[in-house]
Amino acid sequence: MSTTVDIDPTLLQELRTFRLKKSSSKTAAAVVKIDKKKLLMVMDEIYDSTTLDELVEELPEHSPRFIVLSYELHHEHGRISYVIDIRDGELSDTILRERLGSDEGPWNHTFRLEHKLGPRLKVTALIDPSKERAEKVLETKRNSFVLSAYKDTVVYPSAQAYIADLKPELHPHVIWVGSPPAYRGSMAPGHDLERVLTDILPGVPLFIEKPVATGPVEDAFEVADMLINSGNLVSVGYMLRYLKVVQKMKQILDENNLEVMSVNARYIMAYEQTAKLDWWDKSQNPGPIVEQATHFCDLCRYFAGEVDLDSVSAHALEYNEPAGKLSKIPFDESLIKPENRIPRITAATWKFETGAVGSLTHAVALQGHNYSTELDLYADGHMLRLVDPYNNPVLYFRRPGDDHEEIVRYPNDDPFFSEVSNLIDCIEHGPNAAPILSSYEDATKTYALTWAIRMASERSTKKVA
Numbered sequence: 270m271s272t273t274v275d276i277d278p279t280l281l282q283e284l285r286t287f288r289l290k291k292s293s294s295k296t297a298a299a300v301v302k303i304d305k306k307k308l309l310m311v312m313d314e315i316y317d318s319t320t321l322d323e324l325v326e327e328l329p330e331h332s333p334r335f336i337v338l339s340y341e342l343h344h345e346h347g348r349i350s351y352v353i354d355i356r357d358g359e360l361s362d363t364i365l366r367e368r369l370g371s372d373e374g375p376w377n378h379t380f381r382l383e384h385k386l387g388p389r390l391k392v393t394a395l396i397d398p399s400k401e402r403a404e405k406v407l408e409t410k411r412n413s414f415v416l417s418a419y420k421d422t423v424v425y426p427s428a429q430a431y432i433a434d435l436k437p438e439l440h441p442h443v444i445w446v447g448s449p450p451a452y453r454g455s456m457a458p459g460h461d462l463e464r465v466l467t468d469i470l471p472g473v474p475l476f477i478e479k480p481v482a483t484g485p486v487e488d489a490f491e492v493a494d495m496l497i498n499s500g501n502l503v504s505v506g507y508m509l510r511y512l513k514v515v516q517k518m519k520q521i522l523d524e525n526n527l528e529v530m531s532v533n534a535r536y537i538m539a540y541e542q543t544a545k546l547d548w549w550d551k552s553q554n555p556g557p558i559v560e561q562a563t564h565f566c567d568l569c570r571y572f573a574g575e576v577d578l579d580s581v582s583a584h585a586l587e588y589n590e591p592a593g594k595l596s597k598i599p600f601d602e603s604l605i606k607p608e609n610r611i612p613r614i615t616a617a618t619w620k621f622e623t624g625a626v627g628s629l630t631h632a633v634a635l636q637g638h639n640y641s642t643e644l645d646l647y648a649d650g651h652m653l654r655l656v657d658p659y660n661n662p663v664l665y666f667r668r669p670g671d672d673h674e675e676i677v678r679y680p681n682d683d684p685f686f687s688e689v690s691n692l693i694d695c696i697e698h699g700p701n702a703a704p705i706l707s708s709y710e711d712a713t714k715t716y717a718l719t720w721a722i723r724m725a726s727e728r729s730t731k732k733v734a
């Protein structure tokens with residue numbers, strides 16, 4: 270689901286002039302931003318003479334900028350952070366998203382790591398079975414101003430190959446896991462990436478993408494136990510928790526001692542641009558609830574606590590029912606076996622352990638680009654509505670004594686940056702330096718909820734059939 274961003278021709282001219290300028294003893298930087306309305310990359314500002322520190326001060330904290338830097342290359346000082354990025358897709362995403370942008374939000378982490386660590390970032394290894402793709406990505410990185418982070422990166426086809434070649438002086442400070450979930454979240458060989466890594470690198474902090482697995486829920490809990498015992502700090506990629514509006518909702522609930530009575534989540538995706546065949550195929554992907562609506566299931570748990578999984582009930586509108594026909598699937602769906610085609614609508618309800626009621630509607634229904642997403646919660650005298658958390662997060666909020674909704678927005682809030690930044694702060698300054706909002710164990714409970722929904726909907730479909 271991507272939106273093309275063009276480059277303003279004036280920008281190209283400005284960059285050409287910038288490149289040909291005589292270098293000064295300090296650093297010169299051209300800062301480029303995206304004009305979201307025009308979907309155009311434009312020049313934000315040119316700094317003739319600055320330092321990296323001054324530049325970092327000038328940049329907005331939560332709004333992406335693309336920087337062309339001209340500077341003399343010296344050896345880096347101070348502490349060096351060694352980072353392994355486990356997925357080529359992540360790095361590819363960096364380039365792709367910087368070029369294309371995305372309706373769901375630009376989710377590349379390398380860009381945030383580069384921003385957070387600056388010249389201290391060293392990516393020592395990139396693990397991806399597709400060497401060609403990995404090298405291509407690295408080449409692009411090395412041709413940019415982040416060269417110093419990637420100039421010594423070695424590509425390995427597997428975690429095992431990386432470990433076999435690991436030198437003590439390159440012991441990593443963090444491992445970023447963005448590989449497809451089918452290769453992790455279990456203790457079974459071939460799906461046990463966490464075990465492979467922590468056996469050899471006990472205590473090394475991990476970032477792990479959601480969902481934590483694709484296999485049996487019990488297996489993922491086994492991995493959660495293993496990670497607790499190994500003592501590795503783990504942050505899972507439920508980035509919506511880091512949104513400032515989400516934190517504001519938490520604050521309102523806490524300050525008013527409120528117990529959530531009900532959470533209703535609505536996740537309506539735009540399917541027309543989703544051309545990845547695997548996404549539509551339940552034999553290749555655990556399906557839209559486990560893979561996608563998981564973000565909203567996670568928020569439901571974040572606000573209202575644990576779910577009584579036995580209470581989950583769900584219905585699905587399947588592809589072969591009269592109302593399930595979609596006219597703009599961007600490929601021939603008959604390539605997917607009938608039993609593996611994904612549902613168009615999934616509607617679920619459940620009880621939380623507090624007695625509160627939860628509900629989720631996930632729909633593969635809209636065309637165009639933008640998703641329509643909203644999560645409403647009710648508590649005594651209060652209604653909190655989180656609208657469009659991916660693109661333009663807004664909190665509409667009603668409290669006792671006023672029938673009108675207040676509106677809360679935090680412009681340029683980047684939850685991906687906060688997620689990355691908090692983990693790095695914990696690594697550098699101790700485990701309490703910043704909150705890690707999604708632990709592996711907690712993320713596994715979200716995984717369990719999503720499977721409970723999928724299985725309940727499949728059971729009810731069978732009954733109807």
Ligand SMILES: NC(=O)c1ccc[n+]([C@@H]2O[C@H](COP(=O)([O-])OP(=O)(O)OC[C@H]3O[C@@H](n4cnc5c(N)ncnc54)[C@H](O)[C@@H]3O)[C@@H](O)[C@H]2O)c1
Pocket residue numbers: 355356357358359376396397398399402447448449450452478479480506507508560
């Ligand atoms: N938080 C978010 O908003 C967000 C957004 C996108 C993706 N994700 C998550 O990121 C993960 C990957 O998603 P994706 O869409 O980039 O997947 P993808 O299938 O596009 O990425 C696959 C990449 O991983 C590489 N790969 C395949 N097997 C591998 C292995 N065993 N070890 C290492 N690399 C391997 C492939 O060569 C490819 O480069 C998923 O868990 C997905 O849910 C999260």
